[in-house]
Amino acid sequence: MSEKRYRVGMIGAGVMGERMIDAVLKHPDYQIIAISDVSEKRAQEAAARSGNAAWYTNYQELLDQEDVDLIYLAVPPKFHHSIALEVLARKKHLLCEKPLANSLKEAEEMLEAAEEAGVVHAMHFPMYYQSVLPEMITRLETVGDLRRIDILTHFHQWPRPWQQTPWLAGREQGGFIREVLPHFVHLTYSLFGDLQVVRSHVDYPDDPQACEVGVAAYLELADGTPVTVNGLAGIAHQEHLDYRIYGTKGTLSLVNWTNLYAGLEGEALEPVTLQLQERLIQLLDEMAKAISGEEARLVTFETGVKVQKVLEDLLGKE
Ligand SMILES: NC(=O)c1ccc[n+]([C@@H]2O[C@H](COP(=O)([O-])OP(=O)(O)OC[C@H]3O[C@@H](n4cnc5c(N)ncnc54)[C@H](O)[C@@H]3O)[C@@H](O)[C@H]2O)c1
Known part of the structure; x- marks a missing residue:
């Protein structure tokens, strides 16, 4: 070598x-x-x-x-x-x-x-090094006044079938809040700066060792803009992650990590074509x-x- x-x-x-x-x-x-x-x-x-x-x-x-x-x-x-x-x-x-x-x-x-x-x-x-982030930053201008950010993380199965290691299923260090939400919390910091939790409700199964199966939380940016988190695991629906920015003039939606959609006033969301990076x-x-x-x-x-x-x-x- x-x-x-x-x-x-x-x-x-x-x-x-x-x-x-x-x-x-x-x-x-x-x-x-x-x-x-x-x-x-x-x-x-x-x-x-x-x-x-x-x-x-x-x-x-x-x-x-x-x-x-x-x-x-x-x-x-x-x-x-x-x-x-x-x-x-x-x-x-x-x-x-x-x-x-x-x-x-x-x-x-x-x-x-x-x-x-x-x-x-x-x-x-990883999202910090993906072309999606600069594209979102550029498009923030088209969103108008920011109204709300909704973070949706839904899992049919947690841990996912390709992640069957016991620690991911445990309450001590696993769960999708610790494992997946850091990415979207960090994305929010990258786009909008400081963020704080106002209240959060976490659902756990009966097993005291098992990780959460749901979270519904309300957070705020420094200027008071609301941020919601809607997380669920063990539902019928296939895995679906949607980071959505709502403004008075436009909407941005990042689905399943890399699929960016954008829409202006009164329009449906349309996919944005991007060259993805390593x-x-x-x-x-x-x-x-x-x-x-x-x-x-x-x-x-x-x-x-x-x-x-x-x-x-x-x-x-x-
Ligand atoms: N950045 C990302 O996109 C991303 C994605 C998945 C996981 N992660 C993070 O990466 C980390 C590892 O996750 P993973 O999915 O690779 O887990 P994993 O369970 O697949 O791998 C962890 C490895 O660490 C080993 N290990 C445990 N204790 C050790 C020790 N004391 N010394 C040496 N090896 C030890 C285990 O034997 C195992 O091989 C976690 O913090 C996880 O949250 C990051």
Whole structure:
């Protein structure tokens, strides 16, 4: 393998870890040199997929590898905090999966540790690197006065059939509020700035270990514009995600992550044709700029803390 500029250590080789391996393999600036997963099989398979990286079942051994420049952390959320603090104590740059942590306190401690370490800290919010976002920003002018934002996240089955890992079904760190809503909370920050939860009602099944099956919440932007969240899991309807912006002159609707629709006064919504981008590659480009000291477009832990506050309030503010 020829030497590339930045050497990545990956902790967590599950669904996201595999996606990152594929992105890094395509990227000219990075190579994965070490992988850790508590599952030996996953660690070994991921190492083979990434072109012969070293593999470990204990991430501390990976962190002992001096030549790692950057850690990509893709373990389930309740492990982000403890592992991130060790990564940051060793002053490695850190790209962490969302949600930043499993509580607001943990998220704040991670931000503090990252700032103290003086390293690049960033999170993976794919929509931030998709062409849909600049298109929405441009089209906000056509919306007129903002009336309301409605965030709808409906799942026929949660966890989805392709995500059958127990942690996603559990109340402690799973559920679609922690897993899917961060993307739309962050999108709202990117488009409109600060956002706070006014009230939230969460429905749980009888099993005290099982994650939520519904949420109905009312939030506000800083200027008082209402934002609603309507989330349901275990309904007849197939998965449907719709982020909708209502204004006096126009409507924007982002369906199932990448399908943008727009309509002006009195018109039906029409699809907007967009050239979609390789989001992880874009993120890695920005990360490389930041590591080399250039200005970069990243979602830092500071924003991660803000998103975490909204998630915790959605889960806790009746
Ligand atoms: N940004 C996105 O679009 C996106 C999408 C899905 C998931 N995620 C996030 O990515 C993270 C991982 O999710 P996933 O879907 O890949 O989960 P996953 O369950 O598929 O993979 C997690 C992996 O971490 C391993 N692991 C657990 N504890 C570990 C430890 N202490 N050290 C090393 N490995 C450990 C598990 O064995 C597993 O292989 C979560 O925070 C999740 O919310 C982000």
